[in-house]
Amino acid sequence: MKKNILCIGAGYVGGPTMAVIADRCPDCKVTVVDINSERIAAWNSDNLPIFEPGLDEVVKRRRGKNLFYSTDIAGGIKAADIIFVSVNTPTKTFGAGAGKAADLQYLEKTARSIVEYADSDKIVVEKSTLPVRTAQAMSRILQSNTKNLNFPVLSNPEFLAEGTAISDLENPDRVLIGGMETPEGQAALNELVELYAQWVPRERIITTNLWSSELSKLVANALLAQRISSINSISALCEKTEANVYEVAAAAGRDSRIGPKFLHASIGFGGSCFKKDILNLVYLCEYYGLPEVAAYWEQVVKMNDFQARRFVQNMIGAMFNTVSAKKIAIFGFAFKANTGDTRESPACAVCHQLLEERAELSIYDPKALENAKIDLANAQGRINYCTSPYEAAKGAHAIAIMTEWNEFKELDYQRIFDNMEKPAFIFDGRNIVDHQYLYELGFNVYPIGKKSLVHV
Numbered sequence: 001m002k003k004n005i006l007c008i009g010a011g012y013v014g015g016p017t018m019a020v021i022a023d024r025c026p027d028c029k030v031t032v033v034d035i036n037s038e039r040i041a042a043w044n045s046d047n048l049p050i051f052e053p054g055l056d057e058v059v060k061r062r063r064g065k066n067l068f069y070s071t072d073i074a075g076g077i078k079a080a081d082i083i084f085v086s087v088n089t090p091t092k093t094f095g096a097g098a099g100k101a102a103d104l105q106y107l108e109k110t111a112r113s114i115v116e117y118a119d120s121d122k123i124v125v126e127k128s129t130l131p132v133r134t135a136q137a138m139s140r141i142l143q144s145n146t147k148n149l150n151f152p153v154l155s156n157p158e159f160l161a162e163g164t165a166i167s168d169l170e171n172p173d174r175v176l177i178g179g180m181e182t183p184e185g186q187a188a189l190n191e192l193v194e195l196y197a198q199w200v201p202r203e204r205i206i207t208t209n210l211w212s213s214e215l216s217k218l219v220a221n222a223l224l225a226q227r228i229s230s231i232n233s234i235s236a237l238c239e240k241t242e243a244n245v246y247e248v249a250a251a252a253g254r255d256s257r258i259g260p261k262f263l264h265a266s267i268g269f270g271g272s273c274f275k276k277d278i279l280n281l282v283y284l285c286e287y288y289g290l291p292e293v294a295a296y297w298e299q300v301v302k303m304n305d306f307q308a309r310r311f312v313q314n315m316i317g318a319m320f321n322t323v324s325a326k327k328i329a330i331f332g333f334a335f336k337a338n339t340g341d342t343r344e345s346p347a348c349a350v351c352h353q354l355l356e357e358r359a360e361l362s363i364y365d366p367k368a369l370e371n372a373k374i375d376l377a378n379a380q381g382r383i384n385y386c387t388s389p390y391e392a393a394k395g396a397h398a399i400a401i402m403t404e405w406n407e408f409k410e411l412d413y414q415r416i417f418d419n420m421e422k423p424a425f426i427f428d429g430r431n432i433v434d435h436q437y438l439y440e441l442g443f444n445v446y447p448i449g450k451k452s453l454v455h456v
């Protein structure tokens with residue numbers, strides 16, 4: 001094998017990313033290690049730990065050939081030429097910066113493991129999303145080794161989105177690699193460029209200094225989330241004025257300087273990245289003495305929280321100011337379609353608020369039910385987990401659509417309507433169903449950012 005590649009962290013990023021590298025670089029041996037032995041066992045089984053379209057096929061093609069999932073972190077480090085670090089970097093929940101700053105304890109542990117186990121030089125690649133200037137701390141820990149070893153650090157943030165991870169990895173808009181502006185740093189950077197160039201066109205491989213690369217990842221996520229909060233803020237105004245947020249987004253997005261993507265009004269953005277990365281940016285701005293810049297970006301998160309709260313308030317208002325003891329069917333719990341991931345899902349916030357109002361919930365999701373059970377394990381109130389949307393809606397006063405699964409567009413809504421309490425309500429947090437058709441069936445229909453269709 002030409003190169004030994006190791007990835008520390010077998011999560012939503014490390015698992016799929018390394019599978020695609022193994023697939024596209026058959027002359028490299030790729031090993032993914034993790035402290036979580038259950039997760040590694042799942043990666044080695046027929047039931048992978050995450051659902052991602054196309055992932056099973058790639059893993060089946062390469063596993064046992066040049067792709068290995070293992071708990072042997074020490075052995076993996078010793079054998080590696082290039083080490084990707086793809087551990088979780090959640091928001092800190094304690095001490096200084098709690099609620100905003102990134103918790104870098106997992107990252108630091110990996111750096112210390114590399115120092116402990118390595119017995120030759122290695123390129124260390126930051127794949128996790130990190131605060132700008134983390135590579136400086138990484139380098140200092142790595143260079144503290146007493147074995148005279150060199151560990152040039154590169155930043156290579158990952159831009160995949162869940163649900164489309166495999167195609168994003170196989171055909172990325174860009175690959176970003178940042179390196180130290182030293183001969184050693186540039187040599188390491190060129191080595192990583194060569195790896196990606198095996199399947200990514202050269203013009204899509206961007207190289208920058210380390211700090212630009214680290215910061216670009218936070219900025220990309222902040223800009224994407226900002227678009228969603230912007231259009232969601234306008235959805236609130238549309239509901240007051242009978243403007244239609246889809247018409248507004250389409251009209252504004254036709255300007256080539258604005259563009260049509262990521263202007264889909266919704267219940268709000270979820271996922272493990274947007275909120276955490278913006279708060280990380282906010283913390284950095286505060287740390288560097290820029291409170292106005294911090295407040296500007298924090299508003300993106302506040303607007304997102306407002307959108308979920310507003311959705312629940314609209315539900316309660318429409319249902320005669322009480323949902324107490326009313327059964328409400330929750331269609332979808334994942335933070336977006338085509339994933340079982342529920343981290344920061346707006347569905348979770350909505351469910352908690354409805355439970356506080358003493359509603360009874362029946363939740364259906366094609367892939368996220370197990371995660372929903374974990375997320376709501378400590379919630380107070382009555383929750384049923386259903387294996388079909390028909391079961392969830394039976395006897396319900398209302399349906400709340402939380403995730404844009406395609407199957408919700410194709411259900412037999414006549415059958416659903418017939419089995420619901422009347423008047424029957426549908427609150428479409430993703431604007432994915434045919435509102436006029438549902439209204440004609442007899443539903444009272446509440447979209448986001450569009451006029452509600454109500455029988456009087």
Ligand code: NAD
Binds near residue numbers: 008013034073110272
């Ligand atoms: P994850 O929680 O799914 O996976 C991280 C894995 O790292 C876990 O399995 C954990 O057990 C393991 N780990 C932690 N400490 C370890 C250690 N010391 N040694 C070995 N393994 C260790 O997280 P994720 O969603 O894959 O995200 C990883 C990073 O990538 C984060 O920084 C995230 O911000 C970033 N990112 C995520 C996405 C996404 O869509 N999920 C996209 C781009 C970037």
Ligand code: UDX
Binds near residue numbers: 162
């Ligand atoms: C995001 C970034 O897109 C990706 O580049 C980065 O690497 C990780 O974070 P992800 O969180 O997996 O990816 O999914 P994404 O498609 O960005 O959706 C995030 C949330 O925004 C979802 O809840 C989605 O439903 C919501 N969304 C997205 C909207 O509400 N409206 C839109 O127009 C787009």
